[in-house]
Amino acid sequence: MGDSFQIIVDKDASADDAPRLAARLRDWLVARRIIAPELTDCVLGGSGHRPGASRTAALEVPDEESWCWGLETNGLQMEVGRTVFFTIGGELTCRACGAHFEPEDGWSEAVDDWYGGNDGAEFNCPECGTPERLVEWSGESPWGFGHLGFKFWNWPPLSERFIQEVTEELGHRTLLVRGHL
Numbered sequence: 001m002g003d004s005f006q007i008i009v010d011k012d013a014s015a016d017d018a019p020r021l022a023a024r025l026r027d028w029l030v031a032r033r034i035i036a037p038e039l040t041d042c043v044l045g046g047s048g049h050r051p052g053a054s055r056t057a058a059l060e061v062p063d064e065e066s067w068c069w070g071l072e073t074n075g076l077q078m079e080v081g082r083t084v085f086f087t088i089g090g091e092l093t094c095r096a097c098g099a100h101f102e103p104e105d106g107w108s109e110a111v112d113d114w115y116g117g118n119d120g121a122e123f124n125c126p127e128c129g130t131p132e133r134l135v136e137w138s139g140e141s142p143w144g145f146g147h148l149g150f151k152f153w154n155w156p157p158l159s160e161r162f163i164q165e166v167t168e169e170l171g172h173r174t175l176l177v178r179g180h181l
C-alpha cells in the first residue's frame with residue numbers, strides 16, 4: 001500500500017502572507033506539541049516535522065497505538081508558494097445544479113491556467129455549464145488551489161475540531177484535500 005495524505009489548504013492566503021502564516025502556524029502546532037520543532041526527512045519530496053507528543057489531540061479518534069506512528073513518512077509538510085493541491089480523480093459538486101462529478105474535460109487546462117498565474121481561472125460544470133472559479137469548486141473530494149498548505153503524511157483522520165482551530169488561527173477559509181499515492 002502507498003502513502004496517504006491530508007492537506008489543510010488556506011484558500012485565501014496571498015503569496016506575500018504565506019511564509020509568515022506558515023511560520024506562525026508552525027509555532028502554534030509546536031507549542032501544542034502536535035508536531036516536533038525540528039525539520040527532518042519524514043515526508044515525501046522535502047522535509048517536515050515529525051508528530052509531537054500530543055499528536056493525537058489533532059485526531060478524530062485519538063489513537064496512540066495507531067500503526068501510522070511507526071512509519072518513516074509521517075510528518076507535516078508545509079507547502080508555501082503557488083501550489084495545486086491535487087488528489088487522484090476527485091469529486092466535485094456543482095453549486096448551481098447539484099451535480100456530482102469527477103472533473104475531466106477541460107479540468108487540466110483550467111488547472112494549468114491557474115498554475116500559470118490566472119487566479120480567475122474557471123471551470124464549467126459538465127452538467128449545466130455554469131462557470132465557477134477553480135478555487136471555489138468544492139465537493140466530496142475537492143482539489144485545493146492556493147499559496148499555503150499543511151500536508152499531514154500518513155496521519156489517521158484529523159478531527160473537524162482541529163481543522164476548525166487551524167482555520168481560526170489562519171483567519172482564512174480552508175479546504176481539506178485527502179488523497180493517496
Ligand SMILES: [Zn+2]
Pocket residue numbers: 094095096097098099125126127128129130
Ligand atoms: Zn451544474
